[in-house]
Structures are given as C-alpha cells and as structure tokens.
Amino acid sequence: MRWIPLVILAWVMILLQTTVVQVLTFQRLAIGTVGPDLLACFAVFLALYVPRQIDVLLAAWVLGIMLDLASAGGPGGASVVGPMAIAYVLAAMVVFSARDIFFRDRAFTRVVLTLVFCLIAHVFWVTLQSVLAWRREGWDQYGRMLLQAGALAAYSAAISAVLIPLLTRGRRWLIRVRSGREDRRA
Amino acid sequence: MSRLLRRPSKNLTLAGLLAASALCSLLGAGVSERLRSAVGFVMTPFGDAGMYLATSLNRDVRRIGQRAISAAEAGRLAEENARLRRALDAVRGELARAVDRQAAEDRLYRPIPYAQWRLVPACVVAADALPYGKDRMVNAGSMEGVADGVLATTRELITDRSKDLPKGLAAVNELPPGLAETAPAVLVGRISHAGAHTATLRLLADKGFRINARIRRVIDPASPRMVTLTGGNAQEALLTEQNNVPLDVVAIGDGKAGLTVKGVYAMDNVRPGDVLTASGKDGLLPAEVHIGRVVEVADDPERRGLFVELKVCPAADPAALRDVYIVVPAALHSGQGEGAD
Numbered sequence: 001m002r003w004i005p006l007v008i009l010a011w012v013m014i015l016l017q018t019t020v021v022q023v024l025t026f027q028r029l030a031i032g033t034v035g036p037d038l039l040a041c042f043a044v045f046l047a048l049y050v051p052r053q054i055d056v057l058l059a060a061w062v063l064g065i066m067l068d069l070a071s072a073g074g075p076g077g078a079s080v081v082g083p084m085a086i087a088y089v090l091a092a093m094v095v096f097s098a099r100d101i102f103f104r105d106r107a108f109t110r111v112v113l114t115l116v117f118c119l120i121a122h123v124f125w126v127t128l129q130s131v132l133a134w135r136r137e138g139w140d141q142y143g144r145m146l147l148q149a150g151a152l153a154a155y156s157a158a159i160s161a162v163l164i165p166l167l168t169r170g171r172r173w174l175i176r177v178r179s180g181r182e183d184r185r186a
Numbered sequence: 187m188s189r190l191l192r193r194p195s196k197n198l199t200l201a202g203l204l205a206a207s208a209l210c211s212l213l214g215a216g217v218s219e220r221l222r223s224a225v226g227f228v229m230t231p232f233g234d235a236g237m238y239l240a241t242s243l244n245r246d247v248r249r250i251g252q253r254a255i256s257a258a259e260a261g262r263l264a265e266e267n268a269r270l271r272r273a274l275d276a277v278r279g280e281l282a283r284a285v286d287r288q289a290a291e292d293r294l295y296r297p298i299p300y301a302q303w304r305l306v307p308a309c310v311v312a313a314d315a316l317p318y319g320k321d322r323m324v325n326a327g328s329m330e331g332v333a334d335g336v337l338a339t340t341r342e343l344i345t346d347r348s349k350d351l352p353k354g355l356a357a358v359n360e361l362p363p364g365l366a367e368t369a370p371a372v373l374v375g376r377i378s379h380a381g382a383h384t385a386t387l388r389l390l391a392d393k394g395f396r397i398n399a400r401i402r403r404v405i406d407p408a409s410p411r412m413v414t415l416t417g418g419n420a421q422e423a424l425l426t427e428q429n430n431v432p433l434d435v436v437a438i439g440d441g442k443a444g445l446t447v448k449g450v451y452a453m454d455n456v457r458p459g460d461v462l463t464a465s466g467k468d469g470l471l472p473a474e475v476h477i478g479r480v481v482e483v484a485d486d487p488e489r490r491g492l493f494v495e496l497k498v499c500p501a502a503d504p505a506a507l508r509d510v511y512i513v514v515p516a517a518l519h520s521g522q523g524e525g526a527d
Contacts, residue, residue, distance in 0.1 A: 011228070018229065018312035018323075019236025023243045025317065027505045028443040033317040054196045061203050068218075069225050070312070072386045073319005077394020078378065081218040082211035084316075086204060126318065132211060141393060141441050145318055152317060 001055040005173050006046075007062065013038045014066050024159075031144055034151040037118055039063045041160040043088055044114045045167045047095040048104045050175055056096050057089050064088030064121075074129040075141055083128040084121065091120040107161050114160035118153035125149075223327075223381025230325050230384055233311035237508055241310075244505040303472045306330050306512040307341060310387070320392035320439065322375075324510060327383040331514050334380055337397075337470050338387055339371035340502050341509040372476045372501040373397075373464055374510055387510065390477065390500045395439035398465045399447070399477060400432040401456055401496075414453035425455070437462060437477065437498060445478065447496040448486060456483055462498045471513055476501055 017038045025035030043060050050056045064085035072078060095113050102109040126145045167174075194202070210217060255263070308326035326332050375389040376397070388395050403411075405425060413425045423429060433454055437445045450456055458481055463474040482497035 014315060015229065015232050015236060015312075017315050019233050020240050022237075022240040022313050022505065023247075025505070030442065032442040033320070035317045037316075039315075054200065057200055058196060058203075061200065061207070065203075065207065067315050069222055070229070070315035071319060072219070072222060072321040072323075072378070073314050073316070073388070073392055073394075075318070075393065077319075077388070077392065078215035078219065079319060080211045080213075080215055081221050082207035082209075085207040086211075089200070089204060125316075128211070129318075144441070148318060 002174055002176055006059060010063055010066055013042055014070050018070055031147045034155060036159040037156045039067050040118045040156050041114055041163040043092055044095055044117050045164045047092050048099055049171060053096050056092050060088040060092035061085050075133045079129050080132055083125050087121040087124040091117045094120055110160050110164045111157045115153050115157035118156045122149035122152055219379040226381050226384035229312045234309055237310050241506045241508040302516045304514045306332055306514055308510050308512055310508050320389035322387045324385050324387050327385050328380045329382050332377055332380045332385050332512050336377050336512055336514050338374050338510045338512045339475055340374055341511045374502045389504050390439055390445055391443050392439040393441035397437050398468055399435050399437040400463050400465045401435055402432055402461045403430055404460055411455050413455045445498040450494050450496055452494050469515055
C-alpha cells in the first residue's frame with residue numbers, strides 16, 4: 001500500500017465531495033437531500049484490489065474519519081466524529097471477505113459491492129448517530145434517514161460503475177505490488 | 187524495553203484507532219466541532235473554487251429549465267428597463283445632492299457612532315460531505331468577529347468575479363460609487379460553531395435549526411379572507427390592513443428542504459403564499475428579514491380543528507448559495523472581533 005498517494009487522493013476526493021459533487025446532489029426530494037458517496041467507491045476499489053486485509057481496514061478508517069470530519073450535520077443537528085470511521089472499517093471487512101466469490105473486474109460486481117458497502121456504512125452511521133442524539137431529538141427522523149441512506153447507496157453504486165474503472169487505471173500509484181519474497185517476509 | 191519501543195503492528199494500530207473513534211463518539215458534539223474546526227484550514231483555500239463552480243453550474247442549470255420569454259414580453263421588459271434607467275438617473279442626481287448636503291452637515295455637527303450590527307462578508311467554501319445534515323463551511327471565523335448563534339443572510343452583488351472588478355470591491359462594506367447591492371437579503375441560516383478562521387453555517391432546513399419568526403398574511407383583493415378577531419369579544423371579520431397583525435411563531439427545520447411551523451391558530455386563516463420573516467425580537471437581526479413562503483397548510487394531527495401546521499419553502503436556494511453576510515450584533519463583535527477591526 002502506498003499511503004501518501006492514498007491520503008492525497010482521499011483529500012482530493014473529499015474536496016470534490018464537499019464542493020463540485022453538490023452539482024450531482026438532488027436537493028429537494030421528499031426524503032431529503034441525496035448525493036453520491038465518492039469515498040465509498042474509493043473504499044470499495046481498495047477492498048477489491050489491495051492484497052492484505054489489514055491495509056484495507058486501515059485505509060477504510062482513514063477515509064471514514066475524513067468523511068466524519070467533513071460533515072457536521074446529522075440527526076437532531078450536530079453529529080459526532082468517529083462513527084463513520086468505525087462504519088467504514090466494518091463495511092470494508094464485509095466487502096473484503098466477499099470479494100473472492102465475485103469476478104472483481106466486472107461492472108456488476110463493483111456496483112453490487114458498492115451498494116452493500118454503502119448500505120452497511122450508512123445504515124450503521126445513521127443508527128449510531130440517532131442513538132447518540134436521542135436525548136436531543138428522538139427517533140422521528142430515523143425512518144426517513146434510512147430511506148435517504150438507501151437512496152444514497154443506490155446512487156453511489158451507479159456512480160461506482162464510472163469511478164472505480166478510473167481508479168483502476170491508476171492502481172499502481174496506490175497499491176504496491178510486492179514480490180513473492182517480500183510477501184513471505186510480511 | 188526494546189519491545190515497547192518497537193513500532194506497533196498494524197493490527198494494534200487499527201485497534202487503537204477504532205478505540206479512539208469510539209471514545210470520540212462518546213465525548214459528544216462539542217469535541218467533534220473543535221476537531222472539525224482544527225482541520226477546517228485544509229478545506230478553506232481549495233474549497234472556494236469548487237463551490238464557485240458548483241453554485242454557478244447549479245444556478246445555470248436551473249435557468250435552462252425556465253420558460254423562454256416571448257418577443258412581446260421582451261419588448262415590454264426592455265421598455266420597463268429604459269424607464270427604470272431614467273428613474274435611476276434621477277435618483278442618482280438626488281443622491282448626489284443629498285450626499286453634498288450630508289457632507290455639509292457633517293462638517294457642522296459631530297457624527298454620532300451608531301452601529302448596532304456589523305455585516306461580516308463570507309463565502310461558502312464547502313458543503314457537508316454527507317447529505318443527512320444541512321451545514322456549510324464559511325471562510326470567516328471568530329477572528330473576523332463571528333460568534334456561535336448569530337444569523338446569516340444572502341449577499342448578492344450586481345457583478346461577479348468573472349468581470350473586471352474595481353479595486354476594493356472585495357471589501358464589500360466599501361462599495362465604490364455607482365455600485366450597489368441589488369437583491370434583498372433573505373435569511374439562510376445560523377452559525378452553529380465558529381472556529382478561528384472558519385465557521386459552520388446551519389441552513390434553515392436543518393433539523394437542528396429553530397428561530398422565532400412571524401407570519402405576515404398577504405392581502406389579496408382577488409381572494410379576501412375571513413379571520414377571527416380575539417380582542418374583547420371574538421368576532422369574524424374580513425382581513426384588512428388595519429387588523430392584519432403579524433403572527434408570532436417558532437419555525438423549525440424539517441430536515442428535508444424546508445421549515446415547519448406548529449401551533450398556529452386555525453382561526454388566523456393562514457394560507458399558502460403568506461410570508462414568514464424572522465421576528466427580529468431576539469436582537470440578532472436589525473429588521474424582519476424574509477425567510478420564505480408558506481406552501482402548505484395542514485391540520486395539526488395532535489389538535490385537529492384548533493391548530494394548523496405550516497410547511498414553509500425557504501427563499502434562499504441552498505444549491506446556489508455562495509456569498510453570505512453574517513450579521514454580528516454589536517454586543518458580540520465588540521467583545522470578540524478586535525483582531526479583525
């Protein structure tokens with residue numbers, strides 16, 4: 001794993017997500033705002049192609065904490081930092097475990113795994129934030145936010161069909177291919 | 187000893203990071219806001235350009251969908267523009283004379299400082315990374331006098347950065363002669379947390395947004411309405427300029443795209459199209475600033491027949507929001523904004 005390019009690319013993606021991606025965001029839907037999660041696509045790409053599980057989980061934590069730091073709103077007003085980092089690690093663990101039963105270079109695989117990843121991460125995040133905010137707000141928004149998470153997962157899955165192939169092209173800049181001897185030493 | 191000094195394994199590192207995340211989650215929103223402020227500086231310089239692109243695109247895309255005007259309408263608009271231009275010239279002449287008069291008076295009388303509110307111009311540099319909240323990061327913080335809880339309005343100028351701006355226009359408080367703001371300000375949200383150089387702006391539609399507001403009922407001669415007057419003995423009467431008192435309410439963000447107002451008497455006969463303004467009673471705004479329009483009036487499910495629940499559509503478009511004024515009351519900025527003044 002090449003950590004410095006990974007952090008730089010993650011930072012660029014979070015910048016895009018908080019600015020330019022607003023163009024792709026639907027603002028006035030009945031369930032609230034729905035936009036794609038670019039970092040989830042990035043995490044799925046890593047879970048598909050990085051050889052070691054521990055590297056995938058560490059990278060997922062980095063992406064999750066960046067997302068946590070870049071989003072202030074949640075159920076009942078302010079959200080806390082931390083849940084998305086945990087959620088990304090959990091979701092990456094599931095995708096990493098499932099990758100061997102799929103053909104990873106197929107678009108269908110990427111779409112399905114991104115959908116699963118987003119559903120796990122965002123449902124976990126919404127639930128945990130609602131639990132932590134229950135004193136302030138209660139659960140009246142929980143159902144709507146779950147629907148929002150589902151719509152976000154579907155949208156991100158559709159975007160992943162374009163984004164993951166782009167990331168795959170620059171794979172060698174992010175993922176170091178180790179020799180057999182290095183692998184045995186590790 | 188050497189074992190302790192050895193670099194921790196990746197498994198141990200991940201366990202530590204997850205434990206830190208869990209601890210941070212339990213410490214609450216206050217710690218999280220401080221962490222976000224601390225990393226805000228990595229977003230501010232680069233986010234500005236991205237937001238400019240996103241908001242401009244959003245605005246232009248919305249224009250594409252709008253109906254093209256006919257030749258007759260265009261002619262009428264051109265005529266009206268010419269008439270307004272002539273009127274503007276006349277007003278400019280009057281203004282110049284008034285400025286001369288004022289300058290003469292200023293020489294005679296000592297000016298009395300009167301600034302109860304200060305407008306801090308700021309740009310939206312980032313939106314929330316997740317769509318569940320309605321927050322924006324703005325590039326002004328406590329060093330510029332911004333404090334937690336103050337309100338923000340839109341800021342629209344007659345020109346844009348793509349044009350050749352006269353020097354000094356960036357400091358919007360010092361607009362050069364001949365340039366002025368054209369659009370009336372509307373409320374966009376409240377500062378939920380102010381860091382040193384950035385602040386989090388909570389938009390009107392956010393679930394955590396709450397404001398004391400007023401409903402101004404619009405009198406339409408084409409569709410008159412009856413209201414129940416409660417002063418003395420209650421009686422039904424036609425709503426007129428004389429009995430059209432503003433209704434004090436509390437508006438709360440609905441978490442989706444608008445605001446909800448509860449506890450409005452059904453006998454006040456509020457209708458879609460009526461206007462919601464900030465009450466200005468809390469001293470955070472110098473006037474009743476426009477918030478939005480009532481789009482739906484429904485029976486309050488808990489007190490059916492007696493009260494109604496209103497849905498309000500905000501006047502400010504969050505997708506095209508880029509420039510804002512943060513309205514800082516004098517009592518706050520005298521204590522906190524010395525660094526900027």
